[in-house]
Amino acid sequence: MPSTDPMIHAAADWAVIVVFGVVYLGMFLGGLPRLRLDRSGVALLGAVAVIAISGMGVVEAAEAIDLPTILLLFAFMVISAQMRLGGFYAAVTRRVGELPLSDAALLAALIAVAAVLSAVFSNDVVCLAMTPIVARLCLRRGANPLPFLIGLACAANIGSAATLIGNPQNMLIGSVLRLDFAGYARAALVPVLISLVLLWGWLVCVPHERLEPLPPRDRRSEDPPLDVWQTTKGLVVAGALMGLFLVTPPIADPLTVAEAKAFCRVTHDAEDALFGSLITAATRHLERDLNISLSQQQWRASMDWFPDQFVLPRGPVVSIDAIEYLDEAGAKLSAPEGLYTIDLETERQRLVRNVATAAPRTKVSSAAVQITYTAGIEDIETGKDLWLALQFLVQHFYTRGPAEPPPPLIHTLSHPYRRFL
Numbered sequence: 001m002p003s004t005d006p007m008i009h010a011a012a013d014w015a016v017i018v019v020f021g022v023v024y025l026g027m028f029l030g031g032l033p034r035l036r037l038d039r040s041g042v043a044l045l046g047a048v049a050v051i052a053i054s055g056m057g058v059v060e061a062a063e064a065i066d067l068p069t070i071l072l073l074f075a076f077m078v079i080s081a082q083m084r085l086g087g088f089y090a091a092v093t094r095r096v097g098e099l100p101l102s103d104a105a106l107l108a109a110l111i112a113v114a115a116v117l118s119a120v121f122s123n124d125v126v127c128l129a130m131t132p133i134v135a136r137l138c139l140r141r142g143a144n145p146l147p148f149l150i151g152l153a154c155a156a157n158i159g160s161a162a163t164l165i166g167n168p169q170n171m172l173i174g175s176v177l178r179l180d181f182a183g184y185a186r187a188a189l190v191p192v193l194i195s196l197v198l199l200w201g202w203l204v205c206v207p208h209e210r211l212e213p214l215p216p217r218d219r220r221s222e223d224p225p226l227d228v229w230q231t232t233k234g235l236v237v238a239g240a241l242m243g244l245f246l247v248t249p250p251i252a253d254p255l256t257v258a259e260a261k262a263f264c265r266v267t268h269d270a271e272d273a274l275f276g277s278l279i280t281a282a283t284r285h286l287e288r289d290l291n292i293s294l295s296q297q298q299w300r301a302s303m304d305w306f307p308d309q310f311v312l313p314r315g316p317v318v319s320i321d322a323i324e325y326l327d328e329a330g331a332k333l334s335a336p337e338g339l340y341t342i343d344l345e346t347e348r349q350r351l352v353r354n355v356a357t358a359a360p361r362t363k364v365s366s367a368a369v370q371i372t373y374t375a376g377i378e379d380i381e382t383g384k385d386l387w388l389a390l391q392f393l394v395q396h397f398y399t400r401g402p403a404e405p406p407p408p409l410i411h412t413l414s415h416p417y418r419r420f421l
Contacts, residue, residue, distance in 0.1 A: 012053050015053045016050055016053055019046050019049045019050055020046070023042055023043060023045075026039065026042030026043075027042065072171050073122075073171055076121065076122055076165060076238075077122045077124075077125065079121065079237055079238055080121035080126070080234075081122075081125055082230055083121060083125075083230075083234040084125050084128070084129040085230065086227040086230030087225050087226040088234065088235075089117070089125075089129035089133075090129060090133055090226070092113060092117070093110070093113070093130050093137070094133060096109050096113055097134075103141070103143050104204050106141075106148075107151055107200060107203060107204065110134060110148060111196055111199060111200055114127075114130060114151075114152050114155040114156045114159060115155045115159025115162070115192070118155070118157070118159035118160040118166055118167075119160060120163065120165070120166070120238055121238065123157060123160040123166065123167060126156050127152060127153055127156050130152055131149060131152065134148050134152055147203040150203065151199060151203050154199050155196060158192055158196055159192065159196070161188060161191075162185060162188050162189060162192045163185050163188070164179060164185075253276075253279045253280060254283060254294040254387065255279050255390055255391065255394065257272050257275045260275050260278070260279055260391065260394045260395075261275055263395060264394070264395050264398055266398075275394070278394050278398055279390075279394055281397060281402060282390055282393040282397055283295075285393065286386070286389065286390060286393065286414055289414070290386075290414055290415075291313075291314065291315070291418065292314065292315055292316060292375075292376075292377070292417060293314055293316075293375045293376040293377070294376065294377055294386070295376050295377070296318060296374055296375070296376030296377075297374070297375060297376055298321065298372060298373070299312075299313070299314050299372070299373055299374070299375055300370055300371065300372050300373075301370070301373070302366075302369065302371075303367070303368070303369040303370075303371075304362075304365070304366055305359075305362050305369060306335075306339070306353065306359035306360070306369055307353070309351060309352045309353065310340075310350060310351045311349070311350045312349050312351065312371070314375045315349050315375050316375060316376070316377060317342060317349045317373055317374070317375050318374040318375060318376060318378065319373065319374045320340070320351070320372075321372045321373055322334065322370075322371070322372040323339065323369070323371050323372075324369070324370050324372075325360060325362050325368055325369045326363040327360065327361065327363060328362070328363055333360070335360065335369075336357055336358075336360070338354055339353060340353055385413045385414070385417075386413065386414055386417050389410045389413035389414040392406075392407070392409060392410050392413070393406055393410050396410070
């Protein structure tokens with residue numbers, strides 16, 4: 001259990017900073033001197049050290065991992081890797097290089113291409129795929145590849161900031177703060193464009209030595225050929241995901257920034273972003289503690305077969321949206337109408353199977369039955385004390401900080417809403 005002694009707490013904070021510095025150095029060098037550790041090993045060792053220093057429990061450490069962000073990052077890295085192996089990045093870079101452009105115009109074109117690709121796909125994979133082609137392109141033209149490679153690396157990082165899926169940091173920020181995808185893109189567009197223009201201007205204004213052009217032999221054989229089928233699949237999937245991000249509204253927090261500021265008697269706008277973060281943190285704290293959803297969200301529960309009754313893990317339940325299962329052949333089907341009725345009268349909201357309706361035979365596998373349902377408090381009249389507890393918790397985080405335990409009043413107001421599975 002973490003110590004409450006201020007001196008010990010300060011020492012632990014400095015120790016965590018030292019560990020962070022060592023890990024960052026290992027990332028920069030590709031490993032630590034005299035230790036046979038690559039970047040992954042350095043990161044894992046640093047995580048173990050931070051958990052040991054801070055006294056964090058295993059459950060708390062696991063809850064600190066944002067699984068949706070990890071899954072989203074993995075999915076887009078898989079798509080980006082397929083685009084690279086399909087030759088998409090190489091084909092786009094070669095097409096830009098074949099245009100009759102001056103060195104300055106070519107640099108601008110490559111910066112724009114790298115930024116756009118990195119806003120949708122993984123910027124790491126974009127840099128990995130484009131770097132050797134850009135270097136050979138520059139050497140064939142007799143241009144110094146250094147400014148082009150610097151522009152590629154910087155443009156990939158700048159462009160990745162344009163959307164919530166451009167890099168892991170944005171994914172995490174968007175998930176935690178529940179930001180609107182289109183709204184964020186509109187807000188980030190101007191700063192990103194200005195940064196790209198400044199990058200191009202800086203690279204163009206710095207004098208660079210020209211090199212002797214390479215002999216005009218074809219080096220395309222070293223790049224993966226363009227696979228139209230693989231590239232089309234990747235573009236279709238990426239386009240579909242972008243469309244979903246643009247049309248799907250974010251999950252609204254149950255408390256607005258204006259309401260939280262009014263409760264805390266704050267009249268200025270300088271800390272609006274802070275209040276948004278505090279509202280999200282307080283909402284998640286209560287949802288995890290009470291095992292409920294403060295705003296309506298869609299959830300999915302899995303079972304290995306059709307049981308006689310099943311307690312839904314998150315409440316309060318608003319509706320059952322779908323019950324699907326895998327039949328013995330592995331095909332996904334919808335369950336028969338009336339197979340289950342929902343019992344909303346008891347605290348342990350559950351599905352009860354109708355004995356008059358025969359349950360289909362399922363495939364022998366884990367999660368053969370999936371239930372999709374909507375859970376969440378519908379309006380403020382349903383839980384006035386809970387909303388008051390949320391406001392008090394935001395005020396506590398704002399004035400005292402999340403490290404100090406909340407006052408007993410918050411527990412008194414919120415505990416009647418707690419669900420026990």
